[in-house]
Amino acid sequence: MSIAENIAQVRANIAAAAREAGRKPEEITLVGASKMNDAAACREAIAAGIDALGENRVQEMAAKFQEHAYDGAPLHFIGHLQRNKVRQVVGKADLIQSVGSLELLAEIEKAAGKQDMVQDILLEVNIGEEGAKSGFLPAELLSGAEAALEKSHIRTLGLMAIPPAEADREENLRYFDKVRALFLDMNEKMFHNSLRILSMGMSGDYEDALRSGANMVRVGTAIFGSRHYT
Numbered sequence: 001m002s003i004a005e006n007i008a009q010v011r012a013n014i015a016a017a018a019r020e021a022g023r024k025p026e027e028i029t030l031v032g033a034s035k036m037n038d039a040a041a042c043r044e045a046i047a048a049g050i051d052a053l054g055e056n057r058v059q060e061m062a063a064k065f066q067e068h069a070y071d072g073a074p075l076h077f078i079g080h081l082q083r084n085k086v087r088q089v090v091g092k093a094d095l096i097q098s099v100g101s102l103e104l105l106a107e108i109e110k111a112a113g114k115q116d117m118v119q120d121i122l123l124e125v126n127i128g129e130e131g132a133k134s135g136f137l138p139a140e141l142l143s144g145a146e147a148a149l150e151k152s153h154i155r156t157l158g159l160m161a162i163p164p165a166e167a168d169r170e171e172n173l174r175y176f177d178k179v180r181a182l183f184l185d186m187n188e189k190m191f192h193n194s195l196r197i198l199s200m201g202m203s204g205d206y207e208d209a210l211r212s213g214a215n216m217v218r219v220g221t222a223i224f225g226s227r228h229y230t
């Protein structure tokens, strides 16, 4: 299967799941998680109409950026972002989806201020409260949102989450529902219901995520094939 065929299949699945949940397929943003796939693969996905591409490693993103891998589509940063690499991402990524600490917010504010621009972000919630994972704990989320709102060079567009990898389907659904509840609460209390993006769901669970209210999914393997780690 080609990348274009895979995208068509994922789009068809998204459309079915969206309709099932009483929503319009065109309200769903499909982000291709293109890590470990080269610039040619990224261009193929863009030609096939992917809505955005998402990278999770700064160095790889910078290299592919140089090769014009992302021309014609928005670029999202979706991975763990170290503070000392923030300068390489701010102003390059149209959306940083993985902002999960006060320190990172402060660093992004500084870098965006230097460029005299406003960086769009999503707050990331560590929904499984996993020790090794980044993201605000559910109990910290509102204070994270408050800190983000105070920053004049940051605009918060929504929430992103990745449930624990080992969760079974039922547990996974419960995590998605929890994220959605947090999103609605934060949106009402802090953002006058202006937040638009709820990013959850990957190759194995994007249909379930959509049924639980996601409107942005990040799909890698089902589009680009399996990744070969070396």
Ligand SMILES: *Cc1c(COP(=O)(O)O)cnc(C)c1O
Residues within 6 Å of the ligand: 033, 035, 056, 078, 079, 162, 201, 202, 203, 204, 218, 219, 220, 221, 222
């Ligand atoms: C790699 C990645 C994905 C996509 O994972 P697949 O299971 O290959 O679809 C989604 N989100 C993030 C943050 C990722 O790093």
